[in-house]
Amino acid sequence: MEYKPAALVLEDGTVFNGRAIGKIGTTSGEIAFNTGMTGYQEVFTDPSYYNQILIMTTAHIGNYGIKNDEVESDSIKIAGLVTKKFSQMYSRVSADDSLQNYMDNDNVVGIADIDTRALVRHIRDKGAMNAIISSEELDVSVLKSKLKDVPSMDGLELASKVSTSSIYEVGNPDAKYKVALMDFGVKQNIIRCLVERDCYVKVYPQNTKLEEIKAFNPNGIMLSNGPGDPAVMHNEIQNVKEMTESGIPIFGICLGHQILALGQGLKTEKMHNGHRGINHPIMNLITGKSEITSQNHGFVVTKDSIADHSNITMTHVHLNDETVAGIKFNDRKIFSVQYHPEASAGPHDSRYLFDQFIDNMNS
Structure with missing residues (x-):
């Protein structure tokens, strides 16, 4: 399977390169991390995550697919997804679809195959900040320019x-x-x-x-x-x-x-x-x-x-x-x-x- 490259750029200029998952495109928002080892579909559909790019610290995401009734709202609410390993296939017999199709249908952009441990350690030390993911524009200078226009979560009504x-x-x-x-x-x-x-x-x-x-x-x-x-x-x-x-x-x-x-x-x-x-x-x-x-x-x-x-x-x-x-x-x-x-x-x-x-x- 041919994969497209993607880039993640943080507000402080830190750059991570990986492969595209979900919808091909560009997304931005405050970056945050979730340490839960299960329930990724419920997490992604939680409205409290609206406008946030989410890092899942669990190494494997997508391997049990998605079920249509395992949701907390009517659609994926995260602004973007960051994972280490992303599975296009799923093994659960009762699953309705793959996470890849689920993200694609809800227009959610993501990036995989990056060192999420290093990323989380960086954010944990530096604090919450905005970020941008793109699988259609890989010029870091362009992404940094776009990131300047992303509003801070501090003072944002959502x-x-x-x-x-x-x-x-x-x-x-x-x-x-x-x-x-x-x-x-x-x-x-x-x-x-x-x-x-x-x-x-x-x-x-x-x-x-x-x-x-x-x-x-x-x-x-x-x-x-x-x-x-x-x-x-x-x-x-x-x-x-x-x-x-x-x-x-x-x-x-x-x-x-x-x-x-x-x-x-x-x-x-x-x-x-x-x-x-x-x-x-x-x-x-x-x-x-x-x-x-x-x-x-x-x-x-x-x-x-x-x-x-x-x-x-x-x-x-x-x-x-x-x-x-x-x-x-x-x-x-x-x-x-x-x-x-x-x-x-x-x-x-x-x-x-x-x-x-x-x-x-x-x-």
Whole structure:
């Protein structure tokens, strides 16, 4: 099989050469790495990765193909893919297609056959930065010029690019609980976890006002994950702040967690690299128990800002770097976490948080 060459150029001028995978073309965005060893299809379709070029640290990607129902959204959301070894063929009997065809159909550009260990070490040391991949233009000077026009993730609003444009409903209308879900880029497994717990879920666009939510008369409000810088989502922050004053129980995940915190006057900051993988250790400070979690975020709520708010308690901490992993309101049935309790793919250690949300709705 004849392969086409491709080039990866980082914002600091570092260049990697490899072979083209996926669609022939050019793509750009912030480069990040995921340490998960399985679940690449779920990762690629996670809306939180929108506008990011993703490095998979697992050496072999594509070898089990793809299945049409193993998705977290309606299409691949990553801006580009970087791998060491990429398999055009797949061995899983139940697979529907190859990853190559899947990427080609969704217009996703990628590069393989590069030293991803060296690349990840470089990014880990230098921090998050923009990058460009091309399999149609190999002149590095041209690619560096194009890269200058790529906006920084810091200050970039992206949730509106992946949020639903219209309201839709999932589950049994006669279910015990009614949940209004604010879609900032929701993973479908969040909805599945709610439906499994006898919830009827109504999914709203990210800028929906409280008045419209109240018309549904929900038992609880879910604030979903999503991409981009939460600090620039001023309308959403104000909307969520009003929701916290409504008396309705609220559960926030990732971007939803950050927006919830910003509405209370807490602060967020961009991380050096972020957390992306399915083996991140968390400590529940309330129970004293540890959890292995799935994570995907480049921004975090600052610990110092929590200390200035007596109404907010930090409930979970990341054991690798002691960053904030969860908070709760002391006087309301409201809590949120920085990681993914729905974990698809990943461990199920944190599924109890959905049960906690159900308990809050019961009370």
